[in-house]
Amino acid sequence: MHIALKAGERIFINGAVLRVDRKTSLELMNNAVFLLEAHVLQPQDTTTPLRQIYFVLQSMLMDPVAASHARDLAEVLIASTRKTFSNRDIVDGLGEVEAYMAEDRLFDALKTIRGLYSIEAMIMSGKVADRSRTGETEAA
Template sequence: MPLKIEIKTGDKIIINGAVMENDGPTAKFLVHNRCAILREKEVMAEEESNTPASRIYFALQCAYIFPHKKNEYLELFGKYVQDYLTASPSSGPILDKILEEVTHDRLYQGLRAAQKLLEHEGQLMAKVQDTIEPLEPSGTPDPE
C-alpha cells in the first residue's frame, strides 16, 4: 500500500536525504517503495539538539536520513540513550520502546517514539523549574 503525502505551498520534506520544497500549490503524491521520508515539522536542526533527549532524537534522525553513516550515528545514539537512562531512570519505558523499534530497523517509528522522550524531558524540566527557589541578594559582601 503506497504512502500518500500532501505538501502545502512552502513546506519542505526530506526524501532519502534530499530536501525538497513545494514551490507551487498543494502537491500530492504517492510513494510506492520504502524510503526515508521526514516532513519539515519532524526535522530537528543540529543547533536544536542541545538537551540529552534532543541529542538522542538528532542522532536517530541522522541514522535514518543518512544510511551510509547509519552505524556511526547509531553508535552515538546508543551512547546518548545509556547516558539518559542513567540520569533519568523514569524514562526507561520510553527508551525501551525506542530501542525496540531501532533494534528491528524501524528507525522512523523510533523517531516517533523519541518524540515522546522529548515531551517527557520537557515535563521533567518543568518540574525542576517549579521546585527552584530564586536566590535573594544578600546585600553587600563584608570586606575583610
C-alpha cells in the same frame, strides 16, 4: 502512502532532499524512509538528552551513508540518558527506541522520542519528580 506538502516545504526521502514549489501531494508506491520538514530538529534545538538522541536518529534517516557511525553515537546517548532519568515512562520509551533501532524502524523511534518530550520537560522544570511513571509521580 499519500503525503501532502505545502509550497516550499521539504521532505527527506531515502537520504534525498526534495522541495516542492507549490502545494502538492505525493504518493509513495513502495517502502521508503522519509522525514517531513516539520519533524526535522535543528542543531541549536538539541538542548536536552532526548532531543540529542532524536537529532542523531534523524541524521541516520537523512544521511544513510553515515548511519552506522550515527547508530553507535545513538546507542551511547541512549545508555547515558537511561542513567540520567529514573522515570519509568522515559526508561521504557528508550527501550522501545532501541527495539525500533534494531528493526531499522527509525521513524517509529523518532515518534516515540517526540512522545516523551513533555515528560522530560516536566522533569527538567521540576514540575514532576523523576520517579516511577509520570502519572504516579508527585508534583515537586
